[in-house]
Amino acid sequence: MLEYLLKLYKKPRLIIIDLLLINFALIFSFMLRFDENWLQYFRFSYFIAITIISFVILYFSSLYNKMWQYASMSELYSIFKAALAINFVFVIYLYFFRVAFPRSIIAINLMSNIFLLGGFRFSLRLLKDFLNRNQNKKSKSRVLIIGAGDAAEIIIREMHKHPELGKKIVGLVDDDPDKQSLEIHGYEVLGKTKKIPQLIEEYDVDEVIIAIPSAEGKTIKRLYKLSNKKDVKVKIVPGVYEILKGDVSLNQIREVKVEDLLRRDQVDLITDEISDYLEEKTILVTGGGGSIGSELCRQLAKFNPKEIIIFDINENNTYFLERDLEDEYPDLKITSIIGSIRDKNKLQNLFREFEIDVAFHAAAHKHVPLMETSPEEAVKNNILGSRNVAEVAAEFKIDRFVLISTDKAVNPTNVMGASKRAAEMIVQSINKKSETKFMAVRFGNVLGSQGSVIPLFKKQIANGGPLTVTHKDITRYFMTIPEASQLVIQAGALGEGGEVFVLDMGEPVKIMELAEDLINLSGLTPYEDIDIDVVGLRPGEKLYEELLCNTEDNIATKHQRIFINNLEAVDGEFLNMHLSKLERLAEQADALEIISALVNLVDSYQPRRDNVKKIDFKNKQKSS
Structure with missing residues (x-):
């Protein structure tokens, strides 16, 4: 089903769908404003004008360069700009051609455009997430994430995108009291790090990921010891020497190395x-x-x-x-x-x-x-x-x-x-x-x-x-x-x-x-x-x-x-x-x-060797 919807998301087809949605938004705006009397105020010429204006603006917009199955706030911003441009040009048309039009409709129509254009696109994102979650229910590897910050959020998003990895996130742990019981993308912070052994048993955890790139070596060592149970893999997000500004992807998550246990603060250079x-x-x-x-x-x-x-x-x-x-x-x-x-x-x-x-x-x-x-x-x-x-x-x-x-x-x-x-x-x-x-x-x-x-x-x-x-x-x-x-x-x-x-x-x-x-x-x-x-x-x-x-x-x-x-x-x-x-x-x-x-x-040199006992160290020459 997901593959079929992706085929619809081609520029020619999508422009036609968008034009239909924009015209429907205009009708919907009149219906919201005038209830059952909306036909008394609506003119067929509005369809023609809004269709021509929308086609030109949409054709030259960046809306069709997006991969909407990964839609986020940046894509929503693109929709807002396109809808604003369409309604702005429509207002100019009404003004210059002195077309009779209820001015209160414009604001309603703008919101309707954003709702319908955005809803149509984000439905694919929601469907993809739903299918991924169903896939994850069949997964065998149950993952506990340590840390509820930016790195953890990126890991969760990446795992959603790649259900083929067979990972099921059971939750997160973090020592920040303000994060307790909160959620990231639907996954709850289950407690503080001292609960890690208990959570591993309770949720039958197969894999623990330490997602704290800025953690010191002694912290990594403590978390590793808490997580290192039989049949549990412990992995880590690389530190600041391997990644920059906290960015991380799944292919950078690796097994814990001894260097992680000795990790020190990043060097700040002048x-x-x-x-x-x-x-x-x-x-x-x-x-x-x-x-x-x-x-x-x-x-x-x-x-x-x-x-x-x-x-x-x-x-x-x-x-x-x-x-x-x-x-x-x-x-x-x-x-x-x-x-x-x-x-x-x-x-x-x-x-x-x-x-x-x-x-x-x-x-x-x-x-x-x-x-x-x-x-x-x-x-x-x-x-x-x-x-x-x-x-x-x-x-x-x-x-x-x-x-x-x-x-x-x-x-x-x-x-x-x-x-x-x-x-x-x-x-x-x-x-x-x-x-x-x-x-x-x-x-x-x-x-x-x-x-x-x-x-x-x-x-x-x-x-x-x-x-x-x-x-x-x-x-x-x-x-x-x-x-x-x-x-x-x-x-x-x-x-x-x-x-x-x-x-x-x-x-x-x-x-x-x-x-x-x-x-x-x-x-x-x-x-x-x-x-x-x-x-x-x-x-x-x-x-x-x-x-x-x-x-x-x-x-x-x-x-x-x-x-x-x-x-x-x-x-x-x-x-x-x-x-x-x-x-x-x-x-x-x-x-x-x-x-x-x-x-x-070298005055401070004190050799420790059995075969140098013959050397008379008391007679060392000194500098004048």
Whole structure:
């Protein structure tokens, strides 16, 4: 039946129907005004005039471009405009041709036009909704929606449009007291979120959808635990990093991910300041193919740079990133260069050829255990490679240089952290004698980055377990890759030279709880389906990461999520002496001597390794 009515909704047929309805509206208006005496006042010439006027106006209107089975307020507004135009022109006709006509009929006729034209069209919408509801009664999947806001309203409308999905909404829950017992499109708010377990049992719920895009991670975690019952699927509307302004469609609703449980507030950028230093500039991103580097490229592309140079040793990652950027930003010039930051000559040629304005230095070795067994590689890449990039940037007098650092540089207990602190010292030292503004940005772990704990846990779950946690109390700071990249770009705008910025990482997360959450999200039960083994801290690993040294003070900036570490000044002569020594030791690959030299260079470095007990930490050289 619905398909048959849709065939009627073609322009030629619909104009004829509309003209009949408009003429009937005119008769109806006379009948309302004069009751049984209406024929005494009606003239056949009125039919001719209203038909000609209506035909011209309707033919050139937008009424027939609408899909009336989806009619809403915007379509009703189109009907109102068309009816108003018809009656206005009809009044002009009556006035100029001095036709005798009861003037009180005009207002009644206008309302009759809107009622009949709109009613005819909206009847299709009502019929479609009725048929969909009948279809939903046969559905097997019963859905409870958490949240009674804009996202929930859109989900309900989308489910009405797609009965083939086999979803039956049983109701909504929301903690807002003002929304209790109210309805959205006929579906009632059944109570507050604490009633979720009860409602799941009462209504035999098969699926729960968390429709609160702005919810924090702790809220998502609480709602997930309330909803995570046997044979109940828990899905979520994506957060602000995946959708904009709360808009959502059914194909964006997905299973809950661990990132949702750690969700943080959206980053509010001071875009004017960022545009000032990025727009129409040539930007270099070293390590551009990595997790942070690639997201930096994606975020930088939004600020209309002149060109982005992706510099990385990994050709596969670089190739795919270049393809993605070219597809998303076809007007942006993207250049990929394969090379190593250890090659200073190549860096000089690169800066000379492309006239770099801004550099983001994200190339680094970052795996703590691997750098413990190969400290010479951390020195060659993280320290000497960073020195190469920084010196070349200063040589070519670029505008800004931003080093991507880590929370492991604070009171480091491993080679990786010590090497990143040494890189910070290099940019601080070069900044003193350079026209380029050098700065560094520290942050903790990023969700989903290559080699991070979450991909490891997922692989272990896929293999049947167990998950391996190094200590039951170990904690780490986490943020999303887009969040970290956006704050790095913002810090680049705030820097005046020499700063080490630290990002607000929120509350630390217990890795043991993270492992349990991932098992639950996989539809399994911790310690029953999948075990968690505590294997002991790895060499160089901290129980708790820090973002500020005990001797450092954090200074607020104009951005509430970015602070400046007030670090001691770096003595250039002291730094260069130790860098020369490290360069020599790295060539010899003498691990113990390298660690000893790092201890002497980075005063706060406290290595935790059995094989470095021979190092006399008391005799560390101090800067004068």
